Amino acid sequence: MSSSPAAPLSYLFVPGHRPERFAKALASGADRVIIDLEDAVPPSDKAAAREAIAAWMSSASEEIRGKVLIRINDASTGWYAEDLRLLRQVRAACVMLPKCESRRQLADVLAPLDAGATALPLVETARGLLAALDLATAPGVARLAFGSLDYMADLDIPADSPALQHAAIQLAIASRAAGLPSPVAGVTPDIDADRVAADMAQARCLGFGAKMCIHPAQLDAVHGALRPGAEELAWAQRVLAAWHAAGGGALQLDGKMVDRPVVLKAERIMALAARTP
Secondary structure (H helix, E strand, O other): OOOOOOOOEEEEEEEEOHHHHHHHHHHOOOOOEEEOOOOOHHHHHHHHHHHHHHHHHHHOOOOHHHOOEEEEOOOOOOHHHHHHHHHHOOOEEEEOOOOOOOOHHHHHHHHOOOOEEEEEEEOOOOOHHHHHHHOOOOOEEEEEEEOOHHHHHHHOOOOOHHHHHHHHHHHHHHHHHHHOOOOOOOOOOOOOOHHHHHHEEEEEHHOOOEEEEEEEHHHHHHHHHHHOOOHHHHHHHHHHHHHHHHHHOOEEEOOEEEHHHHHHHHHHHHHHHHOOO
């Protein structure tokens, strides 16, 4: 399953207590930047991070605000209430909600925000996975994201466990059933480009269309892994040329039938190629 042409392909985390990195993250080539209040910020710096985000967001343009997500701490922590106040203060356009397990959590976060605000629920637990379709169809949800490292910890499974692939596939199915863009794959702790590219290629095979990154050096590998290959692109071009030449309707190409579903796949390949030059 391909990502929607309009859907971001990469999401780059930047620590909320390091405001000097915000502009650099936005200039990195990432489609979206996630200013983090959760894992990347030590407990002693949570308050300072909120202050830094509030100050920076107060002068950010609407274009920049549209590219920024804020990941808050989850509702079980002592920082959650203050994080919600920050979201209201800065009129956040998009929120990433960790360890999301219910529509109620999403409603609580989005209710005080502007009507157009959206959320990316992070599915990181068994409870979250079982609620995947419910989350995907909740009002204001832009896309599902897979917190794979936390999910492995929750189930106490290794990175090569089939249970991890099972969870990923369930998120892809729930996203498609809800009419959302393909979900966002979890981070790769290794900065190595080959490892990042391999992880993104595997995630793409499971139905994912984007990836979270923890370092700007990972972005090219993510975009490259999502870029259609030369053979794939040539196939899509030939399919569309034959389809248009025939004026629509089923036809044969290379001994295989070409009908509307095949054409849709070719169109998605061409759209993705246009976004990953």
